[in-house]
Amino acid sequence: MNLPKKPMNLAMVAGARPNFMKIAPLIAAFNGDSCFDINLIHTGQHYDQNMSESFFRDLRIPEPRHRLQVGSGSHAQQTAEIMKRIEPVFIQDEVEAVVVVGDVNSTVAAALVAAKLDIRVIHAEAGLRSFDRTMPEEINRLVTDSISDLLLVTEESGRTNLLREGRDPKQIVLVGNLMVDSLRHNLNEAMDSDILTRLQVCGCFGLVTLHRPANVDNDGKLTEILSALSEIAEDLPLYWPLHPRTRTKINGIGLPSAIHLLDPLGYRDFLHMQAKASVILTDSGGIQEESTVLGTPCLTLRDNTERPVTVEAGTNRLAGTSKVSILNAWQESKESPKAGAIPELWDGQAGVRCHAAIRGFLLPS
Numbered sequence: 633m634n635l636p637k638k639p640m641n642l643a644m645v646a647g648a649r650p651n652f653m654k655i656a657p658l659i660a661a662f663n664g665d666s667c668f669d670i671n672l673i674h675t676g677q678h679y680d681q682n683m684s685e686s687f688f689r690d691l692r693i694p695e696p697r698h699r700l701q702v703g704s705g706s707h708a709q710q711t712a713e714i715m716k717r718i719e720p721v722f723i724q725d726e727v728e729a730v731v732v733v734g735d736v737n738s739t740v741a742a743a744l745v746a747a748k749l750d751i752r753v754i755h756a757e758a759g760l761r762s763f764d765r766t767m768p769e770e771i772n773r774l775v776t777d778s779i780s781d782l783l784l785v786t787e788e789s790g791r792t793n794l795l796r797e798g799r800d801p802k803q804i805v806l807v808g809n810l811m812v813d814s815l816r817h818n819l820n821e822a823m824d825s826d827i828l829t830r831l832q833v834c835g836c837f838g839l840v841t842l843h844r845p846a847n848v849d850n851d852g853k854l855t856e857i858l859s860a861l862s863e864i865a866e867d868l869p870l871y872w873p874l875h876p877r878t879r880t881k882i883n884g885i886g887l888p889s890a891i892h893l894l895d896p897l898g899y900r901d902f903l904h905m906q907a908k909a910s911v912i913l914t915d916s917g918g919i920q921e922e923s924t925v926l927g928t929p930c931l932t933l934r935d936n937t938e939r940p941v942t943v944e945a946g947t948n949r950l951a952g953t954s955k956v957s958i959l960n961a962w963q964e965s966k967e968s969p970k971a972g973a974i975p976e977l978w979d980g981q982a983g984v985r986c987h988a989a990i991r992g993f994l995l996p997s
């Protein structure tokens with residue numbers, strides 16, 4: 633007798649804000665594939681309504697099967713807590729493969745637990761390297777990639793880095809950018825957002841985001857950045873949705889009234905502001921990519937980027953973190969704006985290509 637084959641239990645792990653835009657198109661791409669039972673696990677690394685649930689709503693991500701509610705902590709505490717709570721889930725659910733995305737603590741924690749349980753690990757957004765090991769995300773990327781079985785990359789630099797690290801070319805697939813899928817699928821609705829009216833923005837404006845520990849936890853750097861932003865705000869009003877980490881650091885610092893501090897924004901409202909901004913000043917990874925696709929000039933407040941295609945092909949410029957370097961980059965971007973091209977395969981179909989690559993890897997015919 634031929635019994636119907638049980639679908640493969642494929643876990644997908646998300647935990648922090650930038651994970652949600654990547655997991656949404658991936659889940660959508662597996663919709664209707666009866667060979668897989670998708671087991672979404674939310675670690676709870678991010679938990680505030682406007683850091684997590686609003687993204688589930690805007691991106692129409694289904695309710696996770698498991699919420700681990702790990703919350704905040706030091707890197708060791710948070711990573712360890714995710715590992716402790718996710719291991720019994722993998723065992724009880726008889727998870728057969730795990731997809732992790734991006735470079736946050738949830739990514740590396742889930743990958744480590746899976747690898748030690750001999751569960752296959754698939755890393756979406758593999759191979760990105762800033763070559764700066766003081767960045768916690770760089771450690772997460774290196775560790776996750778080194779124990780992943782299938783490496784899905786967003787840009788050619790990812791493949792080059794992985795090959796240099798000795799990875800088998802057969803394990804690497806250029807799939808494009810999942811975050812861009814979310815952007816393209818949501819752009820029309822985002823453009824209907826009335827966020828600019830609600831904020832009473834009239835005319836041109838700049839958009840700021842800042843959350844890297846290297847920038848906001850370092851008083852010297854933060855002072856340099858704030859001083860550059862204050863000068864730019866004399867030309868262009870700046871709107872700055874504050875990450876919780878940053879809010880605690882700049883509380884009590886007097887800023888010019890042309891720098892408007894906001895609570896974190898929902899996905900569509902923020903996309904709307906990115907599309908309409910004259911310039912974006914950021915230390916985020918994902919925003920470098922989104923601004924390139926939207927054609928908005930981006931000044932990255934860092935000395936390096938793990939996403940070089942956004943500088944080589946896109947609208948991104950590395951502006952450094954000193955007052956002088958930021959103001960120079962701002963001047964340059966006004967005098968010679970970059971035309972910017974869309975990187976290869978950033979076409980809204982990355983989810984479909986991920987699905988095909990994962991299927992081919994897990995269910996070879």
Ligand code: UD1
Binds near residue numbers: 680704769843
């Ligand atoms: C994390 C990621 C970073 C990513 C960023 C996006 C790591 C190592 N870092 O950094 O790569 O770019 O998310 O936002 O995984 N907090 C809240 N509410 C929340 C979440 C956090 O108030 O919902 C506060 C807590 O005080 C917490 C602090 O923000 O201690 C930092 O959160 P955490 O997740 O540890 O790191 P992020 O800076 O958000």
